[in-house]
Every structure is written in structure tokens, then in C-alpha cells.
Amino acid sequence: MTHLTIKTTTQDHQIAKLTALAIGLHVLEAVFPSPLPGVKPGIANIVTLYVLAEYGFATAAWVSLLRVFASSLLLGHFLSPTFVLSLSGSLFSLTTLFFTQHLPKKYFSVITFSVLAAFAHIAGQLLVVRLWLIPHAGVAYLIPVFALAALIFGIINGLVSAKLLND
Amino acid sequence: MRFFLILGLALLLASCSQKEPIYNQQSYVFGTLVDITIYGEAEEKSQAVSNEIIHIFQKLHNRLHAWQPSEITELNKAFAQGKHITIQPDVATILADATKLSGQSKGTFNPAIGGLINAWGFQKDEFKPTKVDENNIKNLVAANPQMTDIVIENDQVFSTNPSVQLDLGGYAKGYALDIALAYLRKQGIKNALVNIGGNIIALGQHGDKPWRVGIQHPRQPSAIATLDLPSGWAIGTSGDYQRFFELDGKRYCHIIDPTTGYPVQNIQSVTVLIPAQNNAGTLSDVASKPIFIAKPNSRTDAAKIMGIENFLIIESENQIQISTAMAKRITWLDTNAAKQAVIMQP
Amino acid sequence: MNAIKLPFKPLIGDWLVIIASLIVVLFLFKTLWVREPASQLKIRLADKVIGTYDLNQTRELHIHGPKGEAIISIENGKARFKYSPCTNQYCVHQGWLSRAGQVAICLPNQISLQLLGAKSPYDSLNY
Numbered sequence: 041m042t043h044l045t046i047k048t049t050t051q052d053h054q055i056a057k058l059t060a061l062a063i064g065l066h067v068l069e070a071v072f073p074s075p076l077p078g079v080k081p082g083i084a085n086i087v088t089l090y091v092l093a094e095y096g097f098a099t100a101a102w103v104s105l106l107r108v109f110a111s112s113l114l115l116g117h118f119l120s121p122t123f124v125l126s127l128s129g130s131l132f133s134l135t136t137l138f139f140t141q142h143l144p145k146k147y148f149s150v151i152t153f154s155v156l157a158a159f160a161h162i163a164g165q166l167l168v169v170r171l172w173l174i175p176h177a178g179v180a181y182l183i184p185v186f187a188l189a190a191l192i193f194g195i196i197n198g199l200v201s202a203k204l205l206n207d
Numbered sequence: 208m209r210f211f212l213i214l215g216l217a218l219l220l221a222s223c224s225q226k227e228p229i230y231n232q233q234s235y236v237f238g239t240l241v242d243i244t245i246y247g248e249a250e251e252k253s254q255a256v257s258n259e260i261i262h263i264f265q266k267l268h269n270r271l272h273a274w275q276p277s278e279i280t281e282l283n284k285a286f287a288q289g290k291h292i293t294i295q296p297d298v299a300t301i302l303a304d305a306t307k308l309s310g311q312s313k314g315t316f317n318p319a320i321g322g323l324i325n326a327w328g329f330q331k332d333e334f335k336p337t338k339v340d341e342n343n344i345k346n347l348v349a350a351n352p353q354m355t356d357i358v359i360e361n362d363q364v365f366s367t368n369p370s371v372q373l374d375l376g377g378y379a380k381g382y383a384l385d386i387a388l389a390y391l392r393k394q395g396i397k398n399a400l401v402n403i404g405g406n407i408i409a410l411g412q413h414g415d416k417p418w419r420v421g422i423q424h425p426r427q428p429s430a431i432a433t434l435d436l437p438s439g440w441a442i443g444t445s446g447d448y449q450r451f452f453e454l455d456g457k458r459y460c461h462i463i464d465p466t467t468g469y470p471v472q473n474i475q476s477v478t479v480l481i482p483a484q485n486n487a488g489t490l491s492d493v494a495s496k497p498i499f500i501a502k503p504n505s506r507t508d509a510a511k512i513m514g515i516e517n518f519l520i521i522e523s524e525n526q527i528q529i530s531t532a533m534a535k536r537i538t539w540l541d542t543n544a545a546k547q548a549v550i551m552q553p
Numbered sequence: 554m555n556a557i558k559l560p561f562k563p564l565i566g567d568w569l570v571i572i573a574s575l576i577v578v579l580f581l582f583k584t585l586w587v588r589e590p591a592s593q594l595k596i597r598l599a600d601k602v603i604g605t606y607d608l609n610q611t612r613e614l615h616i617h618g619p620k621g622e623a624i625i626s627i628e629n630g631k632a633r634f635k636y637s638p639c640t641n642q643y644c645v646h647q648g649w650l651s652r653a654g655q656v657a658i659c660l661p662n663q664i665s666l667q668l669l670g671a672k673s674p675y676d677s678l679n680y
Contacts, residue, residue, distance in 0.1 A: 076643075121660045147566030155570050159577075174597055174658060174665045181654040184581040191574050202561035229590075233609065233629050242609055242677060405680035413676055421607075421675035428604050433675045442679045449680065478679065540674060 055091070055099060062087035062107040063114070070115055078125070078165060078182075079189045082197060084111075085133075085157065089150050089201040097141050101134050121173055125165045132164025133157035150205060154198030158190035227414065232257040236264040237380055238332060239404030243387075246398035246413055256394050260387050260401070267383055270298070273321060273374040274330040283321060283373055286357075286366035294364040302364070304489070305378055306354035312497035312513060317465040319352040321372030327470065329450060329461045330374070336452040336459075348468040376461075377445075381492025384408040384441060388488065400436075406443045408488045409436040423448075424541060425475035425521055431544050432519075434536045439483025443491030445499040446476035464500050471500055473522065479510075480517030480533060507551050591653040591668035594632045596625065599663045607678050608632060608668070618662030625666065632666055634659060 066084040074080050084107055092100035108130050112123040136156050143152065166186065170179050230245045230253035243260060245253040270278045278298055285292035294302075305318050324330055326347060328337035350370035357366050375382075380403045387401045388408050398411030400418050409418040417437055421430030425448050436442060447460035451470075459470040477499045481487040494513040498520065501509035510518045510530070517533040527548040529537065539545035563571065596603040598618055606614070606627055613635065614625040621638030631651040634644040637659050644659035653670025 143566065147564050148570070149561070149564045149567050151561075151563050151567040152570045155567075155574055159574065169658070169660070173660055174599065174663055179656065179658075180585045181656050184578065184585050187574075187578045187581050191571075191578055194574075195571060198567075199559060199561055199563075206561060231609075231630065233611075240610065244676060400677050402677045402679075405678070407677055407679050418677070419675045421678045423678055423680035428606055430607075430675060430678060444679055446680065538674075 051095070055095065055103065058087050058091055059103045059106050059110075062103055063110045066107055066111040067114055070111070076185060076189075078162075078186060081193045082158065082161070083200075085154070086197050086201050086204070089154055089157075089197065090204055092137060092141065092153065093150055093201075093205050097138055100137065104130050104134055124173075125168055128164040128168040129161040130164075132167075133160040136160035149198070150201045151195060151198030154201060155191065155194035158194030158197070159187065162186040162190045229413075230254065230257070232261070234261045236261060237268045237383065237403055239380075240402075241404070242400075242402040244400040244402075245396060246411070248396060252394075256391065256396060260390060263386060263390065264383055264403070267379065267386065270295075271301075271375050271379050273376060274325070279373050279375065282364065283371075285364075286371045286373075287369050289365065289369055291363050291365045293362055294359065296362070299359050299362075299364065301375070301378070301382065302354070302357060302359065302373075304486070305375070305493075306357065308378075308489075308493050309354040312493075312509070314353070314465060315497040315500040315509065316377065316493055317352070317354065318373055318375050318378055319354050319356070319371045320347075320463060320465050321374035322347045322350075322352065322370060323463050323465070323468050324374050324376070324461070325372070326468075327459065327461075327463065328452075334450070334452065336454040338454065344468040348466070377496050378489065378493055380404055380406045381441070381443060381486075381489040384488025384491070385486055386488075388439070405449070406441070406488070406492055407436065408441040408491070409438055411438050421540075422478055422519065422537075423476075424544075426524070427541075429540070431521075431541045432537045432539045434480075434533075434538065436480075437483065439487060441481045441487040441491035442478065443481075443495050444476055444478040445495040447471070447474065448476070462496060462499055473503070474499060474520070475523060476519075476521045477506075478519040478521075479513075479515050480536070481515075585654070590630060591651060591655065591670055592630075593669040594625075594627060594650075595667045595669055597665045597667070605669070606632075609678065616664055618659070618664050620662040623659060623662055623664055625664075632668065633657065634664075634666065637662060637664075 062084045065087065069080055069083055088100050088104045091103045108126050112118045112126060117123050137153055140153060140156055166179050166183060228247050230248065230250055232243045234241050241261065241264060243257045245256065273279060278295065282292060309316050326339055326343055328334045347370065352368055352371040356368035356371050357364060383403055384401055384406055388410060391399050391410055396410065401408050407420050412418060417435035419433055420436050420442055422432045422444065424431035425446055445462055447458060450461035451458050462471050463469065464471055477495045479491060479495045481490045494515050497509040497513055498506050498518060503522065506520055516530060517536065518530050519533055520528040524543065525547045527544055528551050529548045530551050534550045592608055594606045594608055596616060598616060603616060608627055608630045611628045616623050616625060623634060623638065624636040626633050626635040631649040633649045634647065634657055637644050639659055639661040644657050647657040650657055650666060650668050653668055655668045657666045
């Protein structure tokens with residue numbers, strides 16, 4: 041009889057804790073009503089940004105996607121439109137982070153990543169709504185509002201992440 | 208700090224509204240939706256003028272009502288009893304005008320058939336499918352109520368035929384349009400559009416372009432065509448989709464053929480355009496009826512005797528006739544209609 | 554500039570991104586936020602346009618989506634979701650729409666309301 045032993049490192053533990061934190065933040069945020077559907081501070085992304093800086097892109101992607109799946113299961117809308125929106129937003133922002141992760145640290149801090157990822161996130165969501173959920177829906181009126189939210193929350197999350205990383 | 212200043216400025220810019228000086232008010236009068244649009248006036252004035260027009264309409268509506276107690280129902284009571292009754296000068300003018308138009312239409316426009324309209328259940332705000340007594344209808348038709356049975360002597364009026372029961376349903380809305388136009392002009396309003404239950408009269412323009420009206424598709428919740436309505440012009444439509452009920456799969460609309468006593472069948476709508484003149488509004492209401500009621504091949508003749516050059520006749524989805532003059536003015540929104548429309552040479 | 558103490562001072566590249574984004578946001582507002590009054594309502598159910606309705610009337614429309622029946626109100630130049638079978642009621646909370654370009658969307662029920670503007674084909678409807 042062979043025993044399989046999976047050895048976990050402290051790094052794995054750390055990542056698991058961070059993922060749990062991300063899920064927790066996401067679920068917590070879902071409890072609070074937002075004035076406009078789709079406009080959320082996205083505080084769970086602070087974890088994603090922190091992981092990106094400390095452990096690299098691959099890990100950040102893991103944490104982010106795990107968060108999306110686990111949260112939707114916990115909140116009870118797995119495979120629902122909400123889940124699809126969350127997933128598409130995450131995929132778009134992760135792709136953006138992939139291509140911008142090597143921007144010189146001398147000039148670009150995590151704030152940049154946060155803002156860019158936030159814009160990518162809402163772009164992904166609006167695209168899904170417009171192309172698949174309700175084709176040709178007149179989302180034009182919503183775009184400026186979402187963009188403004190992305191800018192504001194992108195900056196705030198970025199500042200928080202920067203502070204955490206600096207400590 | 209600077210960031211928030213810029214943000215504030217951005218929001219301020221975004222809230223800059225490019226509003227045009229147009230005022231719109233809607234109310235329910237004449238048992239239907241009344242829509243008044245005024246362009247290029249201060250809001251206070253537009254509001255005051257619109258309110259007064261609604262007030263005028265409400266008074267007219269109460270005075271001319273076909274079945275709720277009014278001056279008209281009093282006349283009808285007197286007519287039925289062969290009695291004399293006092294009549295107001297403006298109502299006398301209305302009756303005289305209606306009589307003239309009835310004659311012009313060779314009797315198809317007949318406001319004296321209130322009895323028939325009531326028999327079909329249409330003299331109610333909410334009506335139900337009605338199975339009529341055939342004999343009752345025959346008798347009502349045979350009684351032959353005509354506007355010419357009414358005799359006006361100074362301020363007294365009586366009828367030589369007790370079956371005359373006035374129902375100004377096909378006249379009052381158009382008449383009200385004329386009253387509204389006169390009032391707007393008196394108040395110095397240069398540009399306005401008044402819509403009473405679908406009947407529209409125009410004054411001036413919509414800024415630098417003419418007022419544009421849509422024509423309702425008889426079977427769909429959208430416009431089948433649009434056209435520009437020049438100042439003083441009026442447009443009216445008689446349709447089988449406005450007031451009707453269905454019984455055993457057949458549609459019974461509120462427009463009754465006085466010679467048969469039965470609602471007109473096999474036609475969906477007739478739209479007429481009236482050039483600027485004193486009673487353009489009245490004609491826009493009245494003149495569509497004779498065309499609607501006429502036999503299928505006599506519709507253009509009916510248009511001619513009413514002096515209508517601009518008309519659109521929709522008998523069905525694929526049977527559309529439009530006069531040459533009207534065809535020049537219209538822009539089709541429905542591609543099928545555009546294809547099917549037959550242009551009638553005068 | 555230093556009235557607010559930031560927990561972290563953004564780098565030059567950050568400022569570049571922030572200002573560029575701000576310009577994008579301003580541009581989006583300027584072009585997409587047209588403040589003209591609306592004249593028509595376009596209702597979509599999933600990928601089909603159910604109809605385009607004149608806003609100058611008062612009526613209620615019952616639309617059946619996958620989640621159930623929604624009631625749309627049209628009244629005097631405005632429209633709204635009066636009732637919706639969805640859980641979050643975001644669509645209903647959007648309230649009355651009255652300007653061209655405004656939208657209210659019920660994602661669970663796949664219904665969208667869109668107000669169309671003065672590119673409206675007419676000023677008033679004859680019927």
C-alpha cells in the first residue's frame with residue numbers, strides 16, 4: 041500500500057490564507073447593497089494585487105479564479121449570470137495584468153495595475169452583457185458611470201495595496 | 208486635492224444639459240389623451256396656456272357629451288318628445304355646420320344616429336361586446352334620423368323626427384382643435400402642436416423644421432409612416448382599432464354605417480390631411496368618416512365630395528391606397544406598406 | 554496638494570495612468586451622456602426586440618421572461634420597471650427613465666428597457 045504525502049510549504053499556507061481572505065472579502069462585499077448594479081468597490085482585488093506583487097502572476101491568477109468560483113458557490117449563484125459577469129471581469133483584468141506585469145517598477149506601482157485591471161474588469165462585464173446576456177442592449181448610458189467607478193475604486197484599492205506592500 | 212477638483216469639474220460638465228425650449232403637457236379630456244406641445248415660449252406661459260386649453264376642453268366635453276348629462280342630452284330628450292328647447296349660439300352653429308357636412312357626405316357622416324351607436328353599446332366609457340337585436344337595428348335605421356330633421360329658429364330648436372339623437376363623437380374633437388388653435392393664436396403663441404385622441408393640428412414649426420407627425424399602424428404598436436404637418440394643417444384618422452370589440456371572431460368598431468345600422472367592416476383606417484383653413488380641425492375629424500364608410504370602390508369618390516386631396520386608406524396589410532398628393536408628403540416607416548401602397552390618380 | 558495624506562505616494566507612471574484614465578472618463582461622459590428627452594421605449598427580451606413604443610401615452614406592458622412576468626409602465630415621456638420577478642430588484646430600483654439613452658436592465662429575466670431620443674421619427678402620433 042502506497043501512501044501519498046503532499047508536502048505543503050509555508051508559502052502554500054500563506055497563499056491559502058490569502059485566498060480565504062479574498063473569498064471572505066468578496067462575500068462580505070456582496071452583502072452590502074450597491075446603488076447601481078455592477079458598481080462595487082471590489083475590495084477582494086486588493087488581495088489579488090498583493091499576491092501579484094509578492095508571488096507573481098500565476099499565483100495571482102489562481103487566487104483570483106479560486107475566489108470567483110468559491111464565492112459564487114458560497115453565495116449561491118454558481119453558473120448564474122452574476123457568476124458569468126464575475127468570471128468575465130476577472131478574466132479580462134487578469135489578461136491585462138499579464139501583459140502589464142513587467143512595467144518598470146521605478147515608474148509604475150501597484151496603483152497602475154489596480155486602475156488598469158479595474159477598467160479591464162468593467163469592460164469585460166459590459167461586453168458580456170452587450171454581446172451575450174442581452175444582445176444589443178443600450179449599455180452606452182452605463183459606460184461612463186462604470187468607468188468612473190473603475191477609476192475611483194481602482195485608485196483606492198491600489199493605494200491600500202501599496203500601503204500593505206510597503207509595510 | 209487637485210484630483211477631486213478635476214473630478215468635480217468633470218461631473219459639472221457632464222450635467223450641462225442641451226435642452227430645447229419645448230413644453231409638453233398631457234391630460235385626459237374628451238375621454239381620451241390630450242397632448243399639447245408648445246415650442247419657444249417661457250415655461251410659465253406655456254404651462255398657463257396649456258392649462259387654460261385643457262380647461263376649455265373640459266368645459267366643451269361636459270357641454271357636448273353624448274350620454275352623460277349635458278346640453279346635448281337635453282336636446283336629445285326634447286327631440287324625442289317633439290318639444291322645443293333653448294339652444295346656445297355656439298351649439299346652434301355646430302349643428303348647422305354638422306348638417307352641412309352631413310349633406311356634403313351624402314349622409315354617411317350622420318351625427319343624428321346616437322340611437323344606433325347606443326344600441327351597439329359604444330355610448331359608454333368602457334364597453335363590452337354587444338349582441339344586438341336585429342329588429343331593433345332595422346327599426347332604428349328605418350326611422351332615418353337626419354340632421355335636416357332639426358329646425359333652429361333663433362334660440363329655439365326642435366326636431367321633426369323623434370328618432371334624432373345627437374352624438375357628436377365624430378365632430379367634437381376636431382371642433383375642439385379649431386378652438387384651441389384660435390386660442391393659441393390669441394395668446395400670441397407662434398409654435399404649437401395639439402393632439403386630441405390622435406387628431407392633430409399644427410401651429411408654426413418645431414424650431415427650424417416643421418412639426419412632424421407619425422401615423423399609427425392599424426395593427427402594430429408603432430408608426431407606419433410620418434409626414435410634416437405645416438402650420439394650420441390638421442390630420443385625422445378613423446380606425447377600426449380605436450374603439451371596437453370582437454364577437455365570435457369578428458371585429459365591430461365604433462364607426463357605424465347609417466344606411467345599414469351596422470359597424471363598418473373590412474377596412475382598418477383612413478387618414479386625411481386638411482390644409483390650413485378656418486375649420487381644418489373639424490374637417491380632420493369629420494372627413495375621414497365618409498371615406499371609411501363608403502363601399503370599397505367608392506372611397507376615392509367619397510374623398511372627392513368631401514374635398515379631400517390628401518388621404519391614406521388602409522383596408523388591410525396588403526391593400527393600401529394613397530392619393531398622389533399624400534404620397535408626396537409621406538415617409539414610410541413600414542417597408543411592406545411602402546411596397547403595397549397604390550397611388551391613386553385624382 | 555498635500556491636504557490629504559496619502560498612505561503611499563503614486564509614482565510618475567501611476568500619475569500618467571490616472572490622468573489618462575480621467576481623460577477617458579471625461580470623454581465617455583461627454584459623448585455618451587446625452588441629456589435630451591426621450592420619445593420612445595425599446596424593449597428587448599433576450600436577443601429579440603419586443604417592440605418600440607411611443608412614450609407619449611400611458612399604458613402597462615406585461616413581458617414574460619425566463620424568470621416570470623415583468624410589468625413595464627409607460628407614462629407621459631417616462632418608463633420604468635413597475636414590477637419584476639427577480640430577487641435583487643435592481644431593475645425596479647432604477648426607477649423612472651426619462652432621457653434618451655437611459656437604460657434599465659433586468660439580467661435574470663433578460664429584459665432591457667432603452668429610451669430612444671429626439672432622433673425620434675415624429676413629434677406626435679396620429680391615430
